[in-house]
Amino acid sequence: MSTTSGKFLQSSLGKKLLMGLTGLFLVSFLIVHVSINACIYFNDGGATFNAAAHFMAHNPVIRVVEIGLFVGLLAHVVQALVLTMQNNKARPVKYAVPAGNVSSKWYSRSMGVLGSLLLIFLVVHLANFWVPTKQAVFAGHEHDTFAGLKEVFAKWYFVALYMVGVLSLGYHLLHGFQSAFQTLGLNHKKYTPMIKSVGFWFSIIITLLFASMPITMHLGLIK
Amino acid sequence: MSGNMNLTLKVWRQKNAKATGKLETYKVADISPDMSFLEMFDVLNEQLITKGDEPIAFDHDCREGICGMCSMYINGRAHGPKSAITTCQLHMRSFKDGDTIVVEPWRAAAFPVIKDLTVDRSAFDRIISKGGFISVNTGNAQDANCLPIPKTDADASFEAAACIGCGACVATCKNSSAMLFVSAKISQLALLPQGQVERISRAKNMVAQMDDEGFGNCTNTGACEVECPKGISLENIARMNREFFVANIKE
Numbered sequence: 001m002s003t004t005s006g007k008f009l010q011s012s013l014g015k016k017l018l019m020g021l022t023g024l025f026l027v028s029f030l031i032v033h034v035s036i037n038a039c040i041y042f043n044d045g046g047a048t049f050n051a052a053a054h055f056m057a058h059n060p061v062i063r064v065v066e067i068g069l070f071v072g073l074l075a076h077v078v079q080a081l082v083l084t085m086q087n088n089k090a091r092p093v094k095y096a097v098p099a100g101n102v103s104s105k106w107y108s109r110s111m112g113v114l115g116s117l118l119l120i121f122l123v124v125h126l127a128n129f130w131v132p133t134k135q136a137v138f139a140g141h142e143h144d145t146f147a148g149l150k151e152v153f154a155k156w157y158f159v160a161l162y163m164v165g166v167l168s169l170g171y172h173l174l175h176g177f178q179s180a181f182q183t184l185g186l187n188h189k190k191y192t193p194m195i196k197s198v199g200f201w202f203s204i205i206i207t208l209l210f211a212s213m214p215i216t217m218h219l220g221l222i223k
Numbered sequence: 224m225s226g227n228m229n230l231t232l233k234v235w236r237q238k239n240a241k242a243t244g245k246l247e248t249y250k251v252a253d254i255s256p257d258m259s260f261l262e263m264f265d266v267l268n269e270q271l272i273t274k275g276d277e278p279i280a281f282d283h284d285c286r287e288g289i290c291g292m293c294s295m296y297i298n299g300r301a302h303g304p305k306s307a308i309t310t311c312q313l314h315m316r317s318f319k320d321g322d323t324i325v326v327e328p329w330r331a332a333a334f335p336v337i338k339d340l341t342v343d344r345s346a347f348d349r350i351i352s353k354g355g356f357i358s359v360n361t362g363n364a365q366d367a368n369c370l371p372i373p374k375t376d377a378d379a380s381f382e383a384a385a386c387i388g389c390g391a392c393v394a395t396c397k398n399s400s401a402m403l404f405v406s407a408k409i410s411q412l413a414l415l416p417q418g419q420v421e422r423i424s425r426a427k428n429m430v431a432q433m434d435d436e437g438f439g440n441c442t443n444t445g446a447c448e449v450e451c452p453k454g455i456s457l458e459n460i461a462r463m464n465r466e467f468f469v470a471n472i473k474e
């Protein structure tokens with residue numbers, strides 16, 4: 001029998017696979033990111049944090065991974081856009097009475113919106129920290145990232161925006177973490193409940209940790 | 224009779240595939256709670272015919288939950304307010320006297336409305352024709368014991384085979400995705416020895432046809448599993464994904 005399927009990445013399942021893989025890759029980045037940031041809690045005037053930030057800004061391996069990260073994020077966002085547009089086209093006439101929350105969770109139906117909020121947040125976030133650090137590295141002088149943190153989080157509107165970003169991330173992960181495994185084809189009576197509870201706690205802990213940082217800095221608890 | 228209900232219905236009326244439709248309001252009186260939802264529609268249609276109006280077109284056949292024809296999207300849910308049943312299995316006791324009930328057709332680009340509440344689900348047939356079958360030589364059936372099948376596989380295959388092609392999964396999915404249906408049809412055969420010959424082409428071709436028909440992409444919200452009258456599980460979608468990935472690696 002002939003095979004009529006086109007290129008793998010043009011198929012629905014191929015695109016979804018890329019979505020899931022890039023999503024999990026971004027999750028692995030979050031673990032590194034939150035660990036480095038948590039160094040502010042040594043409360044040593046940012047000495048440990050700046051040392052970690054310096055390492056991340058100058059290590060050649062991290063440079064390569066950073067490029068991978070941007071490519072991964074771009075692929076994730078582009079694929080999300082393509083899939084979401086196709087999904088909207090698949091139902092040209094909407095229901096007069098939309099489905100409520102009986103059969104699915106609101107955040108599982110809002111991945112595109114949550115992701116878009118996240119993207120807006122990421123642009124501001126990169127402008128806040130990534131750009132100044134890059135400028136310093138290229139100019140060849142040492143950058144005090146910790147001082148940058150203090151400056152940004154002194155402003156309440158940045159703290160508010162970071163809360164929105166982090167909360168979007170939390171809900172995005174609450175669905176996305178376990179969803180990625182299902183997309184990869186991993187659904188198992190024994191392991192799926194474990195994956196779901198790991199995803200649940202991971203989302204909560206990541207959200208609380210990230211959210212705590214702007215707040216403690218704003219309140220001046222971190223010296 | 225006491226306990227009977229008076230109801231207001233808002234039903235999608237559309238003359239044909241090209242016409243623009245709209246929700247029309249009707250009243251029905253003295254509806255027994257023991258009637259099925261379709262029987263209530265029969266009463267409404269009698270009423271319309273007596274008045275000389277065009278009756279409402281809706282699909283139905285077996286009226287016992289096995290044919291999958293009775294596609295109605297009722298008050299924001301496929302097959303109405305109960306989970307895991309078809310519309311013909313829905314009883315009027317699920318509603319209260321004085322209720323307003325909104326009835327719409329399945330909404331999906333791949334399921335165009337033919338008239339009123341009937342939609343064209345032949346996209347499903349075209350997907351099946353791409354691989355939802357096995358090729359066997361005709362002649363005497365061989366002894367069943369010649370084909371040992373693990374009980375767990377037989378059960379999983381049987382559960383997938385319970386899909387009646389009703390389309391509730393598509394109707395309820397925010398993406399109009401047909402992946403629960405397609406995964407059930409791929410799974411029921413992939414799990415059995417008889418399904419091995421076409422295993423690779425089946426996964427590739429059925430998924431390709433699903434994409435061509437314009438169904439959306441699953442985002443794992445799980446709504447289909449909740450609304451499916453036959454309890455088809457999301458495990459089947461994960462299995463379809465595996466089948467498709469492996470098929471693409473092999474060929």
Ligand code: HEM
Pocket residue numbers: 016017019020021022023024026027030076077080081084111112114115116118119122172173175176177179180181183441442443
């Ligand atoms: C920056 C903008 C982002 C956008 C627009 C976006 C959008 C989306 C969309 C639309 C989905 C598909 C919905 C689904 O499969 O349920 C998705 C899935 C996912 N996203 Fe994102 N996302 C973004 C960033 C991120 C980030 C930063 C992470 C992780 C830290 C992430 C992790 C995931 C995961 C794990 C999935 C599940 C993949 C799957 O189910 O196949 N996303 N994202």
Ligand code: SF4
Pocket residue numbers: 291385386387388389390391392393403404407447450451452453454455
């Ligand atoms: S999977 Fe369930 S909801 Fe979908 S067509 Fe089959 S029986 Fe209907």
Ligand code: FES
Pocket residue numbers: 282283284285286287288289290291292293309310311312
């Ligand atoms: S009429 Fe056959 S399933 Fe409802």
